[in-house]
Amino acid sequence: MAADLAVDLAARLPSLLERTDPATASGWRDHPPRMGFFTDTTVCIGCKACEVACKEWNHVPEDGLELTGMSYDNTVGLGADSWRHVAFIEQPRRPARDPGTEATCAAASGVADAGIRWLMASDVCKHCTHAACLDVCPTGALFRTELGTVVVQEDVCNGCGYCVSACPYGVIDVRRGDGRAWKCTLCYDRISVGDEPACAKTCPTDSIQFGPLDELRERADRRLAQLHAAGVGDARLYGRDPDDGVGGDGAFFLLLDEPEVYGLPPDPVVTTRDLPEMWARAGVAAVALAGSVALSFLASTAGRQR
Amino acid sequence: MSTGARGEQPTVPAAEFRSYSGQPILNKPVWGSPDIPGYLFLGGLAGAGSALAAGAQLTGRAGLARVMKLGCTTAAGLSLVALVHDLGRRDRFLNMLRTFKPTSPMSVGSWLLSAYAPAATIAALSDLTGIAEPVGSVATAVAALLGPEVAAYTAALICDTAVPAWHDGFEEMPFVFVASAASAAGGLGMLAAPLAEVRPARLLGTAGAVIELAVVALMQQRMGMPREAYRQGKAKRFSRAAQLSSGAGVALAVAGRGRAATTRLSGAALVIGSALERWAIFEAGLSSAEDPRYTVVPQRQRLERRSRDRPGRSARPPTAGWAY
Numbered sequence: 149m150a151a152d153l154a155v156d157l158a159a160r161l162p163s164l165l166e167r168t169d170p171a172t173a174s175g176w177r178d179h180p181p182r183m184g185f186f187t188d189t190t191v192c193i194g195c196k197a198c199e200v201a202c203k204e205w206n207h208v209p210e211d212g213l214e215l216t217g218m219s220y221d222n223t224v225g226l227g228a229d230s231w232r233h234v235a236f237i238e239q240p241r242r243p244a245r246d247p248g249t250e251a252t253c254a255a256a257s258g259v260a261d262a263g264i265r266w267l268m269a270s271d272v273c274k275h276c277t278h279a280a281c282l283d284v285c286p287t288g289a290l291f292r293t294e295l296g297t298v299v300v301q302e303d304v305c306n307g308c309g310y311c312v313s314a315c316p317y318g319v320i321d322v323r324r325g326d327g328r329a330w331k332c333t334l335c336y337d338r339i340s341v342g343d344e345p346a347c348a349k350t351c352p353t354d355s356i357q358f359g360p361l362d363e364l365r366e367r368a369d370r371r372l373a374q375l376h377a378a379g380v381g382d383a384r385l386y387g388r389d390p391d392d393g394v395g396g397d398g399a400f401f402l403l404l405d406e407p408e409v410y411g412l413p414p415d416p417v418v419t420t421r422d423l424p425e426m427w428a429r430a431g432v433a434a435v436a437l438a439g440s441v442a443l444s445f446l447a448s449t450a451g452r453q454r
Numbered sequence: 455m456s457t458g459a460r461g462e463q464p465t466v467p468a469a470e471f472r473s474y475s476g477q478p479i480l481n482k483p484v485w486g487s488p489d490i491p492g493y494l495f496l497g498g499l500a501g502a503g504s505a506l507a508a509g510a511q512l513t514g515r516a517g518l519a520r521v522m523k524l525g526c527t528t529a530a531g532l533s534l535v536a537l538v539h540d541l542g543r544r545d546r547f548l549n550m551l552r553t554f555k556p557t558s559p560m561s562v563g564s565w566l567l568s569a570y571a572p573a574a575t576i577a578a579l580s581d582l583t584g585i586a587e588p589v590g591s592v593a594t595a596v597a598a599l600l601g602p603e604v605a606a607y608t609a610a611l612i613c614d615t616a617v618p619a620w621h622d623g624f625e626e627m628p629f630v631f632v633a634s635a636a637s638a639a640g641g642l643g644m645l646a647a648p649l650a651e652v653r654p655a656r657l658l659g660t661a662g663a664v665i666e667l668a669v670v671a672l673m674q675q676r677m678g679m680p681r682e683a684y685r686q687g688k689a690k691r692f693s694r695a696a697q698l699s700s701g702a703g704v705a706l707a708v709a710g711r712g713r714a715a716t717t718r719l720s721g722a723a724l725v726i727g728s729a730l731e732r733w734a735i736f737e738a739g740l741s742s743a744e745d746p747r748y749t750v751v752p753q754r755q756r757l758e759r760r761s762r763d764r765p766g767r768s769a770r771p772p773t774a775g776w777a778y
């Protein structure tokens with residue numbers, strides 16, 4: 149049985165492994181272009197308007213009003229009740245090894261000689277091309293929209309929590325007291341009528357940009373080249389590459405340091421990439437178990453005859 | 455960070471590890487204890503037990519067959535209760551059968567269980583009451599055919615996640631799980647079946663325990679840095695206890711051949727050892743999700759390896775002089 153499944157899965161796998169448009173791979177025909185976010189963290193001012201607009205528009209409940217002491221970040225991370233999260237990273241300068249730092253600092257944050265730089269970044273669900281949450285959801289509550297985004301149907305989710313363990317970015321979570329899984333919908337209700345998501349709409353610096361993913365990728369490439377030309381050597385795109393472990397993110401970022409500094413995994417891989425092998429091995433293990441049981445009877449009988 | 459025993463590759467030096475204020479990258483699994491580790495254990499016990507029951511019936515060991523059938527039905531029932539109890543919306547448990555998705559081990563498992571549990575139950579009821587024996591035999595056979603899959607699929611279930619201590623063990627985990635299942639089922643037979651019939655159960659249980667302990671060690675050896683999650687905190691205590699219990703079970707079975715007290719005691723130790731191993735694996739997964747080190751370090755190592763294999767592409771873009 150498990151072996152049959154592995155075969156079946158292998159037949160369906162092209163959509164898991166290849167560079168395809170996710171909406172097409174999910175069976176949508178004549179669908180609009182894939183929409184996404186490009187979050188340019190170099191212009192983020194940490195105002196958290198995105199967090200507020202998201203909560204307001206999506207009726208996301210309040211989830212505690214504690215001060216964490218982590219710079220200006222009291223949201224801490226993404227979860228069932230935080231679909232945008234602004235990270236604040238304070239980095240003291242190390243004079244010993246910073247020939248290019250002055251330029252970096254000035255270009256990045258305008259704080260040329262404070263001795264620290266302050267990185268701010270608004271994180272969100274990545275709407276992965278190969279979304280682990282969606283793959284593992286047993287009820288079909290998570291689905292791929294015609295716009296290529298990943299959305300939970302709250303009337304279907306039974307709160308099994310599989311998506312929570314599967315997401316390589318720590319995005320989706322189960323809401324306490326409610327029992328169901330929640331995350332960013334990329335404002336499915338707004339964008340399906342041609343509006344832009346609440347966070348992008350409200351962002352005063354255009355750090356959060358919304359649009360067709362192809363256009364956003366071109367824009368991001370231009371911005372990266374501009375920053376590199378200005379001497380900001382540590383600028384890099386994150387989630388832009390369609391050949392990465394999740395097939396590229398529908399929501400990608402321009403960062404000024406390594407991803408893990410922002411709380412992002414440096415090399416995420418969709419766990420279902422290994423599932424065909426897991427099924428195959430489970431099949432072999434099941435056969436081995438059945439064989440061992442048979443053997444234990446054979447050995448006992450032989451022993452009895454002796 | 456310890457570099458582990460001889461022969462293991464040392465992990466990346468601590469100074470290389472960076473994170474966002476030490477916050478976890480993954481969201482912690484919402485799966486709870488005892489529901490989920492209990493489910494892994496009971497599913498294994500039932501799955502391997504049904505195969506043992508069918509073998510006992512075929513070879514005329516009616517006492518062993520009855521014990522195993524009753525045990526499997528009870529375990530299957532309890533495991534379903536545990537699964538439903540762990541849902542955020544228990545009233546929606548039937549949504550599990552709303553669709554069939556081979557990409558979701560939980561979906562596959564739900565369908566598997568919804569065929570297996572009735573078969574195991576019919577087999578037990580028919581055995582107890584003597585009613586509809588042909589139907590009971592068919593049910594026994596069906597349960598025996600599905601049982602090993604029930605015992606094995608749960609490995610894919612926990613490995614098909616982003617949790618480092620689970621996912622990175624995916625090559626060996628199915629073998630750990632079926633060996634643990636064999637140990638539990640054999641142990642139950644030794645514990646409760648008529649002494650004259652326990653021999654196959656003893657062979658299966660002791661072999662299962664030995665293989666389980668060996669493959670767990672191999673799995674940890676091969677999974678790289680996330681193995682450390684098995685060697686700390688609750689996971690360490692559970693796996694120590696599992697080693698002791700399963701080890702004692704095997705020793706008693708070998709030393710006290712045939713004697714009633716040692717057989718029963720050995721059976722109980724094997725069952726408990728199997729359960730403790732599931733708890734160890736479960737807890738190792740949780741702690742590996744809670745600490746960003748388990749996510750970042752192996753991924754960094756992967757990037758470094760890739761850039762070594764493909765020279766010219768650096769894993770780390772040049773960083774300016776910012777301290778961290």
Ligand code: SF4
Binds near residue numbers: 274314317
């Ligand atoms: S980031 Fe996580 S929750 Fe968002 S689509 Fe990817 S796997 Fe799903």
Ligand code: SF4
Binds near residue numbers: 284285288306309312
């Ligand atoms: S918690 Fe809900 S959305 Fe997540 S996998 Fe389970 S049913 Fe799907």
